[in-house]
Amino acid sequence: MSAISRRAVARRLSPPERSYGALGVVGTVAALELLTRGEVVASRHFPPPSATFRTLGGLLDSAEFWGDVGSTLQGWGAGLALAFAIAVPLGVTIGSSAVLYRALRVPIEFLRPIPSVALIPLVILVYGSGFESKLFLVVFGASWPLLIQTIYGMQDADPLALDTARAFGLGPVARFARVTLPGAAPYIATGLRISSSVALVLAVTAELVIGADGLGRSISLAQESAAVELMYALVVVTGIVGWLLSSAFAGAERRVLHWHTAHRRLEAAP
Amino acid sequence: MRRRLLAASLELGVPVVLVAGWWLWSTRSESFYYPPLPDILSTFADTWLFERVADDVLPSLARLAAGFTIAAIFGIGLGLALGLSRPARLTLAPTVEFLRAIPTPALIPVAIVLLGIGDTMRVTIIATACVWPILLNAIDGVAGIDTTLVETARSYRVRRLDRVRWVVLPAALPQIFAGMRTSLSVGILVMVVSEMEASTNGIGFFVLQSQRTFAIPEMWSGILLLGILGYALNFGFTRIERRVLRWHRGWRASALGAA
Amino acid sequence: MSLLEVDRLGMHYGQGRRVTEAIRDLSFAVERGELVSVIGPSGCGKTTLLRCIGGLLAPTSGAVVLRGEPVTGPPDEMAVVFQEYNRSLFPWMTVRQNVAFPLRGKGLTKHARRERGEEAIAAVGLTRSLDHYPWELSGGMQQRVAIARALAYQPSVLLMDEPFASVDAQTRADLEDLTLRVRDEFGVTIVLVTHDIDESVYLADRIVVLSPAPGRVQETVRVELPKPRDQIETRTLPEFTELRTHVHRAVKRPPEGV
Numbered sequence: 163m164s165a166i167s168r169r170a171v172a173r174r175l176s177p178p179e180r181s182y183g184a185l186g187v188v189g190t191v192a193a194l195e196l197l198t199r200g201e202v203v204a205s206r207h208f209p210p211p212s213a214t215f216r217t218l219g220g221l222l223d224s225a226e227f228w229g230d231v232g233s234t235l236q237g238w239g240a241g242l243a244l245a246f247a248i249a250v251p252l253g254v255t256i257g258s259s260a261v262l263y264r265a266l267r268v269p270i271e272f273l274r275p276i277p278s279v280a281l282i283p284l285v286i287l288v289y290g291s292g293f294e295s296k297l298f299l300v301v302f303g304a305s306w307p308l309l310i311q312t313i314y315g316m317q318d319a320d321p322l323a324l325d326t327a328r329a330f331g332l333g334p335v336a337r338f339a340r341v342t343l344p345g346a347a348p349y350i351a352t353g354l355r356i357s358s359s360v361a362l363v364l365a366v367t368a369e370l371v372i373g374a375d376g377l378g379r380s381i382s383l384a385q386e387s388a389a390v391e392l393m394y395a396l397v398v399v400t401g402i403v404g405w406l407l408s409s410a411f412a413g414a415e416r417r418v419l420h421w422h423t424a425h426r427r428l429e430a431a432p
Numbered sequence: 433m434r435r436r437l438l439a440a441s442l443e444l445g446v447p448v449v450l451v452a453g454w455w456l457w458s459t460r461s462e463s464f465y466y467p468p469l470p471d472i473l474s475t476f477a478d479t480w481l482f483e484r485v486a487d488d489v490l491p492s493l494a495r496l497a498a499g500f501t502i503a504a505i506f507g508i509g510l511g512l513a514l515g516l517s518r519p520a521r522l523t524l525a526p527t528v529e530f531l532r533a534i535p536t537p538a539l540i541p542v543a544i545v546l547l548g549i550g551d552t553m554r555v556t557i558i559a560t561a562c563v564w565p566i567l568l569n570a571i572d573g574v575a576g577i578d579t580t581l582v583e584t585a586r587s588y589r590v591r592r593l594d595r596v597r598w599v600v601l602p603a604a605l606p607q608i609f610a611g612m613r614t615s616l617s618v619g620i621l622v623m624v625v626s627e628m629e630a631s632t633n634g635i636g637f638f639v640l641q642s643q644r645t646f647a648i649p650e651m652w653s654g655i656l657l658l659g660i661l662g663y664a665l666n667f668g669f670t671r672i673e674r675r676v677l678r679w680h681r682g683w684r685a686s687a688l689g690a691a
Numbered sequence: 692m693s694l695l696e697v698d699r700l701g702m703h704y705g706q707g708r709r710v711t712e713a714i715r716d717l718s719f720a721v722e723r724g725e726l727v728s729v730i731g732p733s734g735c736g737k738t739t740l741l742r743c744i745g746g747l748l749a750p751t752s753g754a755v756v757l758r759g760e761p762v763t764g765p766p767d768e769m770a771v772v773f774q775e776y777n778r779s780l781f782p783w784m785t786v787r788q789n790v791a792f793p794l795r796g797k798g799l800t801k802h803a804r805r806e807r808g809e810e811a812i813a814a815v816g817l818t819r820s821l822d823h824y825p826w827e828l829s830g831g832m833q834q835r836v837a838i839a840r841a842l843a844y845q846p847s848v849l850l851m852d853e854p855f856a857s858v859d860a861q862t863r864a865d866l867e868d869l870t871l872r873v874r875d876e877f878g879v880t881i882v883l884v885t886h887d888i889d890e891s892v893y894l895a896d897r898i899v900v901l902s903p904a905p906g907r908v909q910e911t912v913r914v915e916l917p918k919p920r921d922q923i924e925t926r927t928l929p930e931f932t933e934l935r936t937h938v939h940r941a942v943k944r945p946p947e948g949v
Contacts, residue, residue, distance in 0.1 A: 179522055186523035187530075207546050265442045269450055275617070275662035279624045279636075280655045283643030287465050363535040363621070370537050371628050371640075378538060382629075385541030393545065397538055404533035580778040587745055587771040588793035588844060589764075598792065602783040679824055683782035686826035 209391045217395040230396075231403065233376035237293065237365035238407075241300025242358055248301070249308035249357075250350060256309075257316025258342070274310065278303035278364060282371055293375070296368035303364045304357040311353030315346030351418040355411040362404055377403070467649045476653040489657070492634040495551060496623045499558025503615060507563045508608060511570020512596065515604065521571065532564035536618070537625050544630055554626045561622040562615040569611025573604030606680045609673045616669055620662055635661070692759060693720035694880055695744070695848055701752035702739050703905075712905035713739040717753070719899050719908055721848075726874055726881040728891035731901030731909070732942055737884045740906065741852050744882065745771050757848070766848075770841035774853040776833040780825040780840075786812065787821045790840045797844075811843035812836075814876065815869060831862035835869065842873060849873075851883040855890065864922050867894055871920055888942065892935045893920055900938060902946035910941045 191211050197203050198210040205213075221227040256262045278299060289295040319342045327337045369378025377400050384393035451469075459468040480489070514521045540557055547553040577600060585599045627636030639654035674681075700717040703710050713736035721727050729737055742748040744755050746765040755762040757769070770793075773779040780789050791808035799807070812818055815835040817828075825833050834854060841849055851870070855863040867890060874881055885891050891898050895914050902909040914934060916925055925931055 175522070179519070182519060182522040183526040186525070186527050189523075190527050261442070264439050265446045268443055268447050272447070272659070272663055275666045276655075276659040277617070277620045277624050277662050279621050279628070280639065280658035280662075282628065283639050283651050284465070284655065286643055287648075359535075363537060366535040367537040367621075367625050370540065371625060381538055381541050385545055390545060393541055397534060397542055400538045401530055401534035404535055405530050408533050578778050580773060580775055581781065583747055584771070584773060584779045587747055587765045587769075589767060589796050590793060591796055594795055598784075599781065602781070605783075679783045679826075682824060683777075683826040687777055 206390060209394060213391050214394045214398060217391040218398060221392075221395055221399070227380075227399075230375065230377045230380050231399065233293075233374070234362075234365050234369065234378070234400075234403065237296040237300055237368065237374070237376060238358075238361045241297050241365065242304055242354075242361045244297070244301045245304035245308055245357055245361070246354070249305040249353075250312050253309045253312025254316055254343075254346075257313040257346075258338075263313070263317075270309070274306050278306075279367060279371075282368075285368075286372055291373045295372050296365055296374040296376070299368045299372075300361045300364045304361040307356040307360060308350070308353040311349045311356070312346065315349030315353075316342065318349065319345050348415070348419045351411075351415040355408070355415045358407055358411045359404070362407060366400065465648065467652060471649050472652045472656065475649040476656055479650055479653050480657055488633055488635050488638050489661075491551075492623060492627065492636070493661075495554050495558060495626075495634070496619055498555045499623070500562050500615065500619050502555070502559040503562030503619075504566055504612060506559070507566030507611070507615075508570050511567050511608070512574055512600065512604075514567075515571045515574025515577075516596070516600070518575075521575065528567070532568070536561035536622050540626055540629050549630045554623070554631065557626050558619050558622050562619045565611040565614040565618065566608065567611075569607045569614075570604060573607030574600055576607075577603045606677055609677060613666075613669060613673070616665060617662075620658075620665065624658065694723040694758060695721040695882070696756040697721075697740070697744065697753075698756060699753035700740065700743055700750050700755065701905075702736070702743060702748065702750045714743075714750075714901075715905035715907050717901075717907050719911060721880060721882060723847075723880055724874075724878055725896045726871075726883065726894055728895035728898045729882065729884045729901065730886065730888060730891045730898060730938065730942060731906060732903045733886070734904050735901040736904055736906035737886075737901060738852055740901075741771075741850055741882070741884050745769055745850050747771075768847040770844045770846035770849055772834070772837050772841050772849065772851045772854045774856050776830065776837045776857070777826070780833060780836055782824065782826055785822050785824055786817065786828070786836050789825060789836060790843050793840060793844050807843045807845075808839075811839040814842060814873065815839045829862075830858045831866060834858060834866060838866075838869065838873065842877060842879075845877075847880060849879050849881045851881065853885055854883070856886070863890070868920075868922065870894060875919075888935050888938050889926070892916075892931060892938060893922075893925060898938055900941040907946070909944065909946060912938055912941065 194208075195210050195212060198205045198208055256266055281302065282299065285295045285298050289298055323341050323345070324337055327341050332340065365376065366378040368374050369376035369380075370382050373379055377396055381393055381396045381400070384390075384396060455469040458466050458472075459470065514524060536557065539560060543553045543557045543560075547556060581599055581603055582595070585595045590599070623634075624636035624639075627634035628640045631637045635654055635658060639651055639658070642648070642651035642654060697717055697719050700714055701712070702714050703712040705711055717740060719727075729740065731737055739748065743750045744762070746755075746762045746769070749763075757766055781792070784792065787805075787808055790811055791804045794804040794807060809818070809821070812821055815838055817832060817835055817839065820828055820832065820836075825836055828836070834857075837854075854870075855866050858866065870881065870883070871894065873879065883891075883894060892914060898912040898914060900909040900912065901907065912934065916928065916930055916934070
């Protein structure tokens with residue numbers, strides 16, 4: 163369970179409770195099936211889930227489909243990796259220097275709320291409609307959460323732990339590697355989780371608006387050509403991709419947070 | 433004293449230096465895509481001060497406000513219900529997990545199919561994007577409420593409705609606000625994208641349209657406006673949050689001090 | 692008939708192999724106007740007992756009887772003062788609002804609620820802090836607010852769960868005296884759980900000593916010290932020392948049959 167926190171499901175699930183979730187899913191799908199078959203919801207707008215799943219099954223044989231999935235994941239992955247490579251070292255540098263932080267705080271506060279999608283037109287001009295546009299957008303958008311979280315993490319270094327390390331004769335480099343960085347790790351893990359979801363949203367957005375290859379573009383095309391079942395099938399796939407990625411990162415984050423002391427800020431679960 | 437002066441001058445100086453740098457570089461450069469900053473600023477004044485406000489800015493903001501409000505009402509309401517009922521929460525958890533993992537822009541074509549191209553669609557998609565952070569944080573906030581608070585209320589036989597209104601909701605409010613803050617950013621993003629994809633007015637539409645017609649300074653002015661709006665909305669929201677949650681800061685400070 | 696009766700109370704948690712028995716076959720009675728102190732070694736189930744009495748926890752066997760009626764949920768005549776005032780007083784409400792809040796369910800007008808609240812606050816000497824937030828006050832003052840809140844409720848039985856464990860010694864002495872004063876002024880019956888032997892002897896009319904888990908009544912000790920009690924005078928009496936030694940031994944004594 164990644165989104166609804168462990169606290170909310172803290173007590174171990176009793177045997178009957180274990181099946182509730184599955185029941186919920188089955189119930190929802192069944193309800194939708196009935197509503198659409200009974201034309202309560204017009205099925206040309208919203209096909210029965212069974213039809214959508216059938217289309218989905220068909221997609222699994224399509225090379226084009228997998229190409230789309232690959233393109234989206236490429237944009238997401240390359241963008242996230244680049245964002246990490248840029249934002250984390252930058253965050254470490256800024257976060258460990260009080261001077262740098264004071265100097266850059268205001269510009270960061272101004273630049274940070276800029277919706278990355280505002281840059282789409284500029285990106286189209288400069289990079290065209292291909293992969294580079296998508297990459298740029300993802301990198302720009304995904305860098306911010308990582309940067310901010312890394313800075314927080316660096317600043318949250320436990321002074322007591324640092325003093326203890328110094329008392330044990332550890333030099334500045336060793337202190338950095340053994341106390342500060344591990345202390346910042348949970349924040350970076352949180353930043354990674356947030357950035358991962360931002361990266362996926364921006365990748366799909368780029369595909370939708372700019373027309374780069376990928377699931378977003380195919381969904382848009384399906385909608386324009388009234389291939390409704392295909393559109394829904396692709397949306398479900400996008401959801402599955404999103405769910406797998408967010409579960410993976412949330413799981414990793416939890417593991418890293420597991421050993422960290424309880425001095426956490428109130429973090430939103432996005 | 434000198435340190436403070438140094439710090440203050442850094443804080444003011446760096447942005448000034450950056451803006452000056454942008455100014456100089458863009459005036460020197462011949463690039464078509466990066467017009468001189470003075471041009472952008474004058475276009476900004478011409479376009480946005482106050483001509484297009486009614487045409488584009490207000491509709492954008494109205495959609496955002498509507499979508500966000502709907503998301504807040506729905507998210508907090510459902511969040512309360514699910515937070516209070518463990519069976520309901522467990523039942524809906526996987527479904528909610530899956531739905532909220534769908535990147536909202538992917539749902540724009542779906543919204544177009546279901547609702548056509550109009551403000552209903554745009555407001556709906558904004559609400560859809562905004563609801564998840566609020567809902568999930570509301571659930572967390574309610575389910576994670578300190579049991580002593582609830583027990584106290586129960587021991588005084590406070591009625592269920594009063595308990596929810598006066599104990600559960602305030603206790604969960606800090607977490608809900610954290611969710612709303614995320615929702616705001618997400619909402620702005622989706623508002624812009626929905627206007628770029630399927631709209632005939634709005635700031636997002638304007639920016640993309642300017643790009644298509646190669647009205648570059650106008651495009652930049654729109655980007656600048658979006659940046660300012662993003663900043664202003666965040667700033668305003670933080671102010672409101674600080675006011676409403678004044679008690680929370682004080683309480684945590686005293687709790688941490690005592691602990 | 693006693694005001695409050697605990698009748699062969701038992702509470703166990705868990706199922707199958709992982710059963711923990713907190714209290715077993717616990718019985719004692721409390722008369723009107725008494726201050727009964729419940730004391731025992733760590734983990735003896737004192738808090739579980741109090742929660743059962745207060746109707747916050749349903750026992751697995753036995754019953755709690757208040758004025759002849761079994762307790763099935765928090766009774767109208769009882770109020771609880773918890774140990775962690777920081778988590779029991781509502782931080783988003785002022786002192787005034789906190790104290791008046793439980794009176795909502797009592798069918799009083801807003802004006803009446805306000806008045807009762809102010810009276811209760813005056814009784815604990817915190818009129819100056821009416822419009823402060825609880826977390827702006829010291830620990831001792833916060834616990835006074837909690838006591839005022841209970842008083843405003845006008846219960847006939849006041850349950851206190853290690854109420855002074857989280858404050859410093861001098862504040863504790865003040866709060867102990869406040870408790871006695873409150874009992875005398877308002878005639879409320881008090882059941883006070885504590886781990887502090889001196890405190891139990893100082894405050895109580897009767898002390899119920901529990902055995903280690905699963906808790907049952909090890910012994911009941913009558914406290915016949917003169918009233919009004921005084922922090923200095925009473926504590927120097929030889930009877931005080933005798934009683935506290937007696938109770939201490941009782942607490943340390945292994946339960947019968949072990």
